[in-house]
Amino acid sequence: MALKSPAVAMGILSRITRRSFSTSKVLSSKPVTVRDALNQAIDEEMERDESVFVMGEEVAQYDGAYKVTRGLWKKYGDKRVIDTPITEMGFAGIAVGAAFAGLRPICEFMTFNFSMQAIDHIINSAAKTFYMSAGAVPVPIVFRGPNGAAAGVAAQHSQCFGAWFSHCPGLKVIMPYSSEDAKGLLKAAIRDPDPVVCLENEMLYGVPFPMSDEALSNDFVLPFGKAKVEREGKHITVVCAGRATETALQAANTLAGQGIECEVINLRSLRPLDFDTIARSVAKTHHIVTVEQGWPSCGIGSEICARLMESPSFFELDAPAWRVTGADVPMPYAASLEARALPRPPDVLAAVSAVLSNA
Template identity: 55%
Template sequence: MATEILMPALSPTMEEGTLAKWLVKEGDTVSSGDILAEIETDKATMEFEAVDEGVIGKILIEEGSEGVKVNTPIAVLVEEGEDVPADAGQSAPDAAPAEAPAADAPAVAAPAEAPAAPQTDSSPDWPSDAPMASQTVREALRDAMAEEMRSDEAVFLMGEEVAEYQGAYKISQGLLDEFGDKRVIDTPITEHGFAGIGVGAAFGGLRPIVEFMTFNFAMQAIDQIINSAAKTLYMSGGQMGCPIVFRGPNGAAARVGAQHSQDYAAWYMQIPGLKVAMPYSAADYKGLMKTAIRDPNPVIFLENEILYGRAFDVPQVDDLTVPFGKARIWREGEDVTIVSFGIGMQYALEAAEKLAEDGISAEVIDLRTLRPMDTGAIIKSVMKTNRCVTVEEGWPQPSVGSYISGVLMQEAFDYLDAPVINCTGKDVPMPYAANLEKHALVTTDEVIKAVRDVTYR
């Protein structure tokens, strides 16, 4: 049976090409793999090989022809002794089926009217009569990991200095003694490698907690975090999940210079497939860490070195968990909404305290997780206060706050009585000098000024 040899697509972008040279002539016998012709694509000159065996019955496109569309018949292959059919080469080139019309993509929802107040979950995270005990963030994190390791054999901790040294920041203190070196594992200084081993272990059915001594060093591992951990569930059509927690201190500590003082909140928040937590209080550190370890997805858990030693009230309940995507309102107010997360909360709360003395009532929202983000809680608050200031230590272009500003523009524009102001770290690498570093970070005074600007007071 005669078959048409079609002009091939030889690159991802080729639509037409030049048939530069025929390397066979009519009457030649060809077999699979023989080079038939040279074809110039948009990228290069390529050799075009035969797939089927047979005899070149007829050449339809002369060599030197330019602009030959992909899928145009260029020759006819016949079997030994067979004649070339009279209508050979008359068929029109098929449209590439890959271009099959797809249904229209759903348009981005553009609300014509101001929306109703979003449904938000403002239920308490623990019973109001739960007994409280003062605990540092450091202790809360350790307890969270220990509790989850007790209840699930598949959970293990790996990282630099997590075992014998008891943690570079003493977060894993005591874990080696309790769980042994099978489950609390010192790694060499090799972030890219051990991040990849962690992801592979998660594919293999374990639940790794990978500690980065700081998130600054995770830049060496970011390919494994994003390309391997975050995207595999999607690329596998849902088959291969990656339950893993990447955790460690993030952002500025004190006087450690530009390479050790970066806030990655806005980076990781952008990645579909990741979840991102950045808590402030010890109770949230504990409850969110337990949720993170149980989550079937990769979680980026951004901690803060300065907060590690700070004590907060932590409810003494059996199994303290805090859900992702649920903001916490620390302070109710009427005049302005201050949105923050992580160590930014200390500036937000200090500013609110001082503003109250001047009769300005600020509502302070702690996002706690950035992906998923409880934008509903922000919108609901702004519908009441009509003004918003965001607070973070990271850089401004773009920041978590600039995303929030965008959300408010699109979803609560009619409720805003002033532009949203983003208080961020300055747009500079972190300086070493003590006075410069203080100014490079966001300050409480800047938050107060921003609130005065948006309230015109």
């Protein structure tokens, strides 16, 4: 594989780290980064269940390319934290086979961009074997790693695979935004009897979020298919997941200053998709915008729009839905172009005003 440098985005990461999040309620005095929350989740589940193990490139002695597995190799040793040769199809296949034989592998892709070399094992084997074996062979496995755009790493390292994996029955797909999301969803994924794809975001790894005492406990798990209303509002529903939640919340802040109250829904899991929460919100706001980093065609936003069309929620809408997505081009390298290829708060503002003025 080509470029696998964790350090490229450090400048931007530290800028994000300094950014304040006025939208999150402060539940605890202790802020935890998404990276540490993921680390806690894996550590606690490895402690809890001997059959859980981690494998991937650089996950052991090097502590993971993005340090998500920091300290785990020292604690659990070679048997349960395994550095592999550089063969995505190889170690994804090894992990699937280990799950067939009763273990609970956590298969780390250094980034999901490289998971394309292993996608056959994810789609054709992990997702389908329970069905094809007539329920005889469950595949309890987690594929995890950073997904979507980082910064300055261009077309082959900046892609969101949310829609790709969500397309496939048999898989569950989660996309955490905050530290609480990350911990609760990943723990649930490790305990889940089905294969789960956990799409993290490199730019969020170093961002601290407040975590409640409940979320810090060993037993904190979040159910799949339950979205989180990050911000309540009555004028328009904004649906998002993962890092797009940050963009949506920033836009919602600005709009609040203009007297427009957005209801921001963080999906948390893409499959199963919590359409009930969306429908309830639309029944209140009668307007909707979706925000995602992936491309528009056959995207998460497209799916939400289709479900709106197929449900009574359609009659609740006072205006057509709008999607805010990544630009329909491979990611360019130059910083100025890259910024314009991803949804920014002004794009959400524009979409919201277009939808509301249509009313």
